[in-house]
Amino acid sequence: MTALDPTTAQLPAQPKGGTPRSGQHTRLWAALLALPTGWMVAFFLSSMVIVVLLSFGRTQADGQPVFSTRLDNYAQLWDPLYLRLFLRSVSYAVATTAICAVLAYPVAYVVALHGGRRKNLLIAAIVVPFFASYLIRMYAWSALLSDDGLVNSLIVRLHLGGGVQFLNTPYAVIGGLVYGYVVFMILPVYAALERMDTSLIEAGKDLYHGPWRTFWSVTLPATRAGLFGGVLLVFLPALGDFVSAQLLGGPKTFMIGNLIQQQFLEGQNWPLGSAMTVAMMIGLTVIMVGYLRATATRSREAS
Amino acid sequence: MSLLHHTSDDAGLATAAPAVSLRGLTKSFGRDTVVDHLDLDIGKGEFFSLLGPSGCGKTTTLRMIAGFSDPSEGSIMVGGKNVTATPPHRRDVNTVFQSYALFEHLDVRGNVGFGLRRKGIDRRAIGQRVGEALELVQLADRAGSRPAELSGGQRQRVALARALVNRPQVLLLDEPLAALDLKLRRAMQVELKAIQREVDITFLFVTHDQDEALSMSDRIAIMNNGVIEQCGRPEDVYESPTSVFAAGFIGTSNLMPGTYADGSVAVCDGLRIPVPAGHGLGGGEQVSVAVRPEKIWLSELTPDMVRVPGTVVSSSYHGATTQYLVAIAPEVTLTVLEQNLPRMSPEDRWTPGSRVELGWLPEHAVLLR
Amino acid sequence: MSARSRRVERRPAVAVAVTVVFFAWLYLPIAAVVLFSFNSVKSLSTFRGFSTRWYADFVHDADLVTSLVASIGIAAVSAVGALVLGTMLALGLSRIRSRTGRAVGAVTLLPLVTPEIVTGVAALLLFTGVGLKLSLVTVTLAEITFSIAYVTVIVRGRLAAMSTEVEEAARDLGCTPWQALRLVTLPTLVPALLGAGLLVFALVFDDFVLAFFTTGVSPQPLPVRIYSSIRFGVSPAINAVGTVMLVLSALVMVLALIVPRLWGRKSSSLDLITGA
Numbered sequence: 001m002t003a004l005d006p007t008t009a010q011l012p013a014q015p016k017g018g019t020p021r022s023g024q025h026t027r028l029w030a031a032l033l034a035l036p037t038g039w040m041v042a043f044f045l046s047s048m049v050i051v052v053l054l055s056f057g058r059t060q061a062d063g064q065p066v067f068s069t070r071l072d073n074y075a076q077l078w079d080p081l082y083l084r085l086f087l088r089s090v091s092y093a094v095a096t097t098a099i100c101a102v103l104a105y106p107v108a109y110v111v112a113l114h115g116g117r118r119k120n121l122l123i124a125a126i127v128v129p130f131f132a133s134y135l136i137r138m139y140a141w142s143a144l145l146s147d148d149g150l151v152n153s154l155i156v157r158l159h160l161g162g163g164v165q166f167l168n169t170p171y172a173v174i175g176g177l178v179y180g181y182v183v184f185m186i187l188p189v190y191a192a193l194e195r196m197d198t199s200l201i202e203a204g205k206d207l208y209h210g211p212w213r214t215f216w217s218v219t220l221p222a223t224r225a226g227l228f229g230g231v232l233l234v235f236l237p238a239l240g241d242f243v244s245a246q247l248l249g250g251p252k253t254f255m256i257g258n259l260i261q262q263q264f265l266e267g268q269n270w271p272l273g274s275a276m277t278v279a280m281m282i283g284l285t286v287i288m289v290g291y292l293r294a295t296a297t298r299s300r301e302a303s
Numbered sequence: 304m305s306l307l308h309h310t311s312d313d314a315g316l317a318t319a320a321p322a323v324s325l326r327g328l329t330k331s332f333g334r335d336t337v338v339d340h341l342d343l344d345i346g347k348g349e350f351f352s353l354l355g356p357s358g359c360g361k362t363t364t365l366r367m368i369a370g371f372s373d374p375s376e377g378s379i380m381v382g383g384k385n386v387t388a389t390p391p392h393r394r395d396v397n398t399v400f401q402s403y404a405l406f407e408h409l410d411v412r413g414n415v416g417f418g419l420r421r422k423g424i425d426r427r428a429i430g431q432r433v434g435e436a437l438e439l440v441q442l443a444d445r446a447g448s449r450p451a452e453l454s455g456g457q458r459q460r461v462a463l464a465r466a467l468v469n470r471p472q473v474l475l476l477d478e479p480l481a482a483l484d485l486k487l488r489r490a491m492q493v494e495l496k497a498i499q500r501e502v503d504i505t506f507l508f509v510t511h512d513q514d515e516a517l518s519m520s521d522r523i524a525i526m527n528n529g530v531i532e533q534c535g536r537p538e539d540v541y542e543s544p545t546s547v548f549a550a551g552f553i554g555t556s557n558l559m560p561g562t563y564a565d566g567s568v569a570v571c572d573g574l575r576i577p578v579p580a581g582h583g584l585g586g587g588e589q590v591s592v593a594v595r596p597e598k599i600w601l602s603e604l605t606p607d608m609v610r611v612p613g614t615v616v617s618s619s620y621h622g623a624t625t626q627y628l629v630a631i632a633p634e635v636t637l638t639v640l641e642q643n644l645p646r647m648s649p650e651d652r653w654t655p656g657s658r659v660e661l662g663w664l665p666e667h668a669v670l671l672r
Numbered sequence: 673m674s675a676r677s678r679r680v681e682r683r684p685a686v687a688v689a690v691t692v693v694f695f696a697w698l699y700l701p702i703a704a705v706v707l708f709s710f711n712s713v714k715s716l717s718t719f720r721g722f723s724t725r726w727y728a729d730f731v732h733d734a735d736l737v738t739s740l741v742a743s744i745g746i747a748a749v750s751a752v753g754a755l756v757l758g759t760m761l762a763l764g765l766s767r768i769r770s771r772t773g774r775a776v777g778a779v780t781l782l783p784l785v786t787p788e789i790v791t792g793v794a795a796l797l798l799f800t801g802v803g804l805k806l807s808l809v810t811v812t813l814a815e816i817t818f819s820i821a822y823v824t825v826i827v828r829g830r831l832a833a834m835s836t837e838v839e840e841a842a843r844d845l846g847c848t849p850w851q852a853l854r855l856v857t858l859p860t861l862v863p864a865l866l867g868a869g870l871l872v873f874a875l876v877f878d879d880f881v882l883a884f885f886t887t888g889v890s891p892q893p894l895p896v897r898i899y900s901s902i903r904f905g906v907s908p909a910i911n912a913v914g915t916v917m918l919v920l921s922a923l924v925m926v927l928a929l930i931v932p933r934l935w936g937r938k939s940s941s942l943d944l945i946t947g948a
Binding site for chain 3 (some may be wrong): 026029030032033034035036039040043045046047048050051054055057103105106107109110111124125126127128129131132133134135136137139140141142143144148149150152153161179187199210211232237239241242243247251257260261264270273274276279280284
């Protein structure tokens with residue numbers, strides 16, 4: 001063993017009053033956190049609290065919203081008209097999500113497994129337009145699909161029929177939603193396909209014969225996480241969207257988003273709008289928790 | 304070359320005090336004690352290795368000396384100065400990290416000169432010292448490269464130069480060769496040792512690789528469960544292990560457990576192995592006898608050897624050597640390593656089933672408690 | 673070529689067909705907007721000849737130009753603001769492992785999973801509640817709040833890929849914690865920060881919903897301005913404005929994808945977007 005030097009051996013062997021270094025460090029990180037946390041509390045959390053509070057409020061005779069403790073707004077929501085609209089919104093969002101998934105798989109598959117060196121370029125070609133103005137793209141569809149728009153004039157000119165009414169139909173609204181949000185499905189599915197071991201697919205082809213059965217029994221389970229993520233990323237914004245229904249639809253196809261928007265910027269009934277917003281968030285949370293539970297169980301069973 | 308020598312005025316003091324001394328150094332995480340009351344002195348200019356399996360506390364010890372981790376108890380002295388409460392940037396030690404931890408946004412020159420710039424040394428001196436350091440690690444031609452453009456071995460050299468250029472009292476190396484492939488690792492072992500001699504800086508080298516520790520170190524401390532099992536020169540640690548763990552961790556050891564009585568150990572009925580005297584045992588203690596595989600002979604036994612009969616269980620050819628497993632008792636099998644000498648033909652090798660007589664010199668048997 | 677790669681390279685015809693149609697569908701409306709912005713007549717169904725009259729209309733519409741400038745300003749300020757706050761947040765969160773730290777981390781991600789209309793409504797109520805007059809300032813405040821999460825996610829991704837030993841190396845070589853952050857961590861993050869900043873710029877520049885709820889009467893951000901003119905009927909001038917917007921945001925997005933790649937060679941925000 002090491003011989004102890006007598007001069008140093010007498011040094012006190014005890015902790016040196018606390019932990020100065022890590023203390024200094026933790027303070028730095030805490031200081032970094034303070035400002036953004038304060039910001040989020042001031043501008044995000046507090047705004048959410050106000051929405052919840054105002055949902056119990058009322059509108060004064062002069063149109064001013066004031067805080068109160070009434071349940072009137074929620075009672076008002078329990079109206080067949082609103083319930084139908086809520087169900088319509090959910091069904092549009094579900095349809096949008098399903099179509100996005102069906103569309104995303106072949107596209108992501110081709111890019112991920114057959115994209116070769118242009119893989120990144122192709123993904124960029126998908127991403128770039130989606131981050132370009134959603135409003136302009138919705139407007140473009142409304143111009144293209146209008147009764148005297150390009151699509152209809154082509155139909156007439158090619159003698160395919162007497163023109164089709166696209167706008168103001170659920171198809172147009174759902175189509176707009178798909179167009180608006182499909183990228184949020186493609187990206188996670190693409191990432192999952194990228195990570196997937198392609199030898200699995202080959203093994204599947206040997207085992208199951210035929211691409212369809214291989215897809216169902218190999219590719220889909222292997223990319224489940226990406227699909228689940230994409231479903232969330234599409235469903236959430238689609239349910240709250242109001243631009244697609246505003247520009248491509250009409251009153252018959254309005255969604256919750258249009259209703260809320262009306263309360264705030266046209267109807268000027270903010271307390272009712274707040275209650276609708278809270279109700280939508282509650283509905284969303286319930287759907288999401290149910291969905292997350294279901295997918296979590298499914299993933300556990302799979303592994 | 305100015306890298307070679309410290310220019311500090313307190314050279315007298317520095318030679319008096321060890322480069323590093325640890326007293327009662329302890330680190331606990333909750334109930335887990337990772338480093339347990341470590342006492343250690345590392346001399347100036349020494350190449351010292353902390354050797355042990357992962358989780359033995361060697362890296363934690365290194366991190367406490369560097370200042371990244373606060374000791375729960377005990378003190379750390381570097382060059383005679385108590386640095387237990389000193390933050391890492393004011394300690395006169397530098398570290399070569401396992402992941403190299405190069406700064407990707409700086410080129411090689413910028414990386415190596417980083418520490419000197421922090422010290423506020425003037426530009427021309429920095430340029431010169433960086434040049435010398437790059438010369439030392441043979442990377443002068445890559446001064447303008449980004450770390451991303453370098454190979455693993457080159458990155459490793461940059462990390463070494465970046466630490467050495469500051470001429471620290473102690474250089475801490477945290478498994479710096481672990482990420483290199485075997486061939487490069489061997490080459491770097493030789494080079495690292497040569498560099499250490501040239502710069503004459505104390506190296507504290509942490510590794511789990513016994514070959515590395517044996518071939519480079521002036522002294523080795525074998526760590527296990529937060530304590531030093533044994534500390535000494537490589538040959539002492541290898542030849543005279545003082546614990547079962549030390550014997551097993553460095554090299555291969557044949558351990559024969561048994562009961563001590565009258566100068567020999569009873570391994571089983573009818574098999575007593577004589578051991579050297581001077582251990583102060585009274586009799587009846589449970590002990591182990593350890594003999595290194597290459598210390599056991601299978602032929603040309605001399606009269607002064609301890610002899611044990613056995614049966615060859617298996618033999619495997621390793622080019623320079625042949626390794627045999629020989630059963631000497633129902634529960635005891637020894638590994639024997641025999642040189643394949645020029646005068647030996649393949650027919651001379653023992654085949655499984657052969658009855659053989661093993662022999663070793665009494666002083667090659669180590670008694671372990 | 674091995675049997676393995678040959679097998680994978682046989683392209684699934686249906687999937688390829690879907691992909692081709694997908695890309696056509698993706699770019700059809702964009703192409704239409706750009707094409708008809710150069711139409712010499714007002715029609716949106718027949719192209720009669722090349723003209724830049726709608727661009728001239730746009731340039732001479734002081735209102736639209738003000739809105740364009742306003743939108744660029746909002747996007748730039750928001751990008752800087754979100755970058756500063758989001759990076760601080762990411763750095764703090766990556767180092768603090770306490771329960772409060774995790775809670776803060778979860779809260780900051782909430783805007784990402786909240787439908788934008790909810791964020792917009794909430795911001796409107798907050799600003800009117802505390803008596804802030806709705807203006808470009810309120811739009812910017814709301815956009816920053818919404819964008820912090822994007823920056824945080826991207827920067828945390830980069831930080832997670834960075835060895836903690838890099839920061840220790842900086843301290844080992846004489847840096848105080850603050851110097852280590854300034855001289856090593858932040859410079860290493862530069863490519864990710866550039867990517868994140870450009871991404872936020874593009875998102876905010878194009879954002880309609882939040883701006884719609886939080887803007888005052890005049891001047892309005894460009895998307896809000898376009899929205900109100902669309903409601904009064906389709907006009908070819910909108911095509912010109914739209915084309916300008918599309919080109920600008922596409923340019924910024926392309927930069928967001930390319931710059932980090934050129935800079936760091938290793939990571940790009942594309943990887944962060946795709947999670948690859």
